[in-house]
Amino acid sequence: MAGKKLGRLLVGILTLLVAIGLFNGISATPVVAQAATVTGYGTPTQDPSSFLFWYSNTGFRTQPQDTYTTVGTTKKLTTAVGYSFLDTFFNGLSYNHFQWYQSTNNGATWTAIKGATSSTLSVTPTKPGTIYYQESFGYYLFVPPLLPDEYYYSRVAAVTALGSPINATGITVTADDHYLYSNQDEAGTTTVHATTAPTSATGDVTWTSSDPSLATVDKNSGIVTANSDGKSGTVNITGTITNEDGTTKSSSVSIKVGGGLDDQTVDSGKTATFTVQGKFPTTPAAVTWYKKAAGSSTATKVASGTSLTYTTPTTTSADNKAHYYADITIKSGINSKTITTNSAQLNVSYSDTPKVAITGTATDTTDNTGNTAHVLTNIVSGDTVKITGTITDTNPDKKMKAGLLFIKVPAYCSDTAIKVDNGTSDIQAPMKIGDSYYLVTRKAIDFSSNHSHSYEVDFKSLVDTDTDFTTNLQMEAFNTDASSLSGEASQGTNSVLGTAKDDHFDTYTSPDINLHFSSNTLTAQAGDVTFGSLSYANVDQVIEGQVLGGDDLLAVTDDRRDKTATTISLRQATPFSDGTHTLTAKLSYANGSTVKQLTDTNQVVLSAGAGIKVGSLNANRGQELQLVLASQAIYPGNYTSTLDWTITSAPS
Incomplete structure (x- = not known):
């Protein structure tokens, strides 16, 4: 019986030593530059980087901030700790040991503040001046610790007491993270910060949440904690500084709360893209995407790799109300953890009207x-x-x-x-x-x-x-x-x-x-030509005829499919006459380059070879009739002459 107890004790001691050894191996990493200008009791530990719900190293995730106050007015300095994966894994039975220190001589010497062993310290200056504060914590089982270097140190914070209050004229609010998860085992948290104008304002900053059901905020520390019920939405965190004269200045910052994915709405025929939100300082080890068809409880894997974004194929109405989620595996050394996002809905807008x-x-x-x-x-x-x-x-x-x-x-x-x-x-x-x-x-x-x-x-x-x-x-x-x-x-x-x-x-x-539709014929319509009113003054002059109405001299429509060789001939069938008298006159056909005097015998005025479409004759092409009066006794009257056009097509 005694041997069994001793064996368990040895195992316990070995486990403790392993835990302390690993803890000691990832202990405080010095920061290159410090916010305070004085030397602290200990070297401030590097702020831990958040990786969803893990931290890259153990340290203060909320640091004490410099503040101004008046003599006799209490101010609170607040911290919060983040633990690396190795600490929480190997030191699961350990707990925090806090201690605050102060320096009244610009960091030359430091003293431990008796009883100041929590993450919050209330300070009430008794005289004007600046006092510096720093907190340490150790994460171990026994008191005192077995090894000397397992302490972590906050930044050095200055509390400056003034003889009279200074009012804030403005305030600016920021947040460490703008997306918090609400669907994991551990609710997401972040810290909000206030910067006043002037920075020496002595009023107190308090914090409120626009929707505590989405996320709450600690009134004094500004630590924001998302709900753990999976509720999603956007919450406004407001910082308000109250001056000693009762006036206030406020400012807000928006923080989104959810399970990582938002619902998407697209038109049918388009693709939809889902993106995992939140801080991911390194690429996940694996990301697997799943789809549940509308009304189905069975998930189908649709993509795998390391991408935090998934784009669907072209959507149809069948994709309406489908759900998508992702499993994300993150690693820290040889250790890994998988988280699952919320299930986001795809809404497909579609029309059943035919296109x-x-x-x-x-x-x-x-x-x-x-x-x-x-x-x-x-x-x-x-x-x-x-x-x-x-x-x-x-x-x-x-x-x-x-x-x-x-x-x-x-x-x-x-x-x-x-x-x-x-x-x-x-x-x-x-x-x-x-x-x-x-x-x-x-x-x-x-x-x-x-x-x-x-x-x-x-x-x-x-x-x-x-x-x-x-x-x-x-x-x-x-x-x-x-x-x-x-x-x-x-x-x-x-x-x-x-x-x-x-x-x-x-x-x-x-x-x-x-x-x-064509008649498959060649047709022509001759225009009436006038030479106007003539007198003895026009004898021996060339008078150009004008087609009445501005029409073609010979309007030709050639709709023949088989366009055989074609000629157009012209003759003056009758002389100019008013019915009683005959006018001695020479009538000619001009084509722009040659002039042919017309007689009562057919003369070819146009020839078109096989395959050539016959066009109309008009003045635009120089095709016209010309008249020359001979010297004679002229009897007034209207004189007309008849012309015959003959169109001849060769056999095909």
């Missing part, structure tokens, strides 16, 4: 020369026109289930057919709706599973006159099963296709397609 895009390309399958995708310039009677394209709904959240296609076609056409997704051509006669004719799909297109479809429309033109025609493909979208819709049932109601159903979304349209 339909329709393309359309036209082709004259008989002869497509000179045409573009949206303009057919020369459709001859008997030509077959083909229009092809796609209909795509790009909204993944759409409710559209079906669509009816229709396209406007000329009144005079045959062999009309419409085909969807390379299926069988639906040959049908055009449907008259209002004053226009349409090809309409008899069966609705099913969009419930397939978001994109192709189509083809064909018709043979029977138009034999020069006509311009504009068409496009249109689709009416519905939130109803395709099997319940029929294009044939759309006649006689009140939309383009007559749809007046509650489940009708809208009508979607492709870009316009312009069709020019």
Whole structure:
């Protein structure tokens, strides 16, 4: 029995020695520069760096601050200690041993203050001047400690007593941390600080919280402690200095409280980014991200690595109300700890309205020369026109289930057919709706599973006159099963296709397609020419004729598909006459470079080779008639002459 007790005692002593040895190995690290200008009782320990709920080293996380007061007025100096992971792990049974010291001779000598063995010291100066204070603490089991160097020292704080009070004219408030965790085993804490103007103000600073349910603040020390219930929000911590005359000055700082993640709201089709908040002075050893689908209790890992930020894939309505959280592993030497953030919700804003895009390309399958995708310039009677394209709904959240296609076609056409997704051509006669004719799909297109479809429309033109025609493909979208819709049932109601159903979304349209139907002929119209009022003064002068109305001398429309070689000839069929008298005059045709006198015999005035389109003759190109009066007896009157134009095309 005695041997067993001795064994336990030896183990206890060995454990204690190991704990003290490790503690001693991470003891006080000197600070390069001190706030106070006097030498302290001990060398101030470096402030510990916060790493969430760990500290990089043991030391004072709240330091005593310099302060001003008046004789007989009490001031409080407050400290708080942060412990390194190794201290809390190996010295779990240890506790703090505090001691305050003071110096009345600028740090030349220091004395321990009897009974001052807590983290707070009340000071009441009895005469004007400055007294310096410093606190030490040891973290050990026994008194006195077994080893000599396990003490930590605060900064040196100066308490200056003045003969009369000084009022503060302003105050500025700062916080060591601006984000505190409320969902961990240990509530997050930070310290707020006040800087007065002037710094020698003697009033007392007190602290208040705008929402103690989020975070409380110690009235005197300024130590802020977050709630431990997981409640999130932003709290304002206000510092107020009360001057001795009763006036006050206040200022606030905002501190965010939460579990590390905020809810995110994005539009469907966009990505969302979640970022872990709080201070992380080094990169975590590991970060794993998880997702819970809306309504699900099962988490799925979506990312791993060391990033404190996660960006979702492109969102859809299915992601609405999903939740995300992260496990964060942090290390200190060989030791590690994992914390879990709160579960943040993803809110996805989406619309179920279809986003339909329709393309359309036209082709004259008989002869497509000179045409573009949206303009057919020369459709001859008997030509077959083909229009092809796609209909795509790009909204993944759409409710559209079906669509009816229709396209406007000329009144005079045959062999009309419409085909969807390379299926069988639906040959049908055009449907008259209002004053226009349409090809309409008899069966609705099913969009419930397939978001994109192709189509083809064909018709043979029977138009034999020069006509311009504009068409496009249109689709009416519905939130109803395709099997319940029929294009044939759309006649006689009140939309383009007559749809007046509650489940009708809208009508979607492709870009316009312009069709020019041609007579396949060359036609011409001669203009009337006047030479104005002439007199003897105009004899032997060249008078240029003017086409009435400013029209072309010969307006030519050449819609021939096969443009064979063509000539235009001109002759003066009759002389100038007023019905009684004949006017002796020379009439000529000028083309800008040559002048030909006209006779009663045809003369070629223009030649166009094969494949060349014949254009109109007009003064802009120098093409005009010219008149020269001969010296003669002139009888007043209106004289006219008839010209014959002859257009000759060579055989093809």
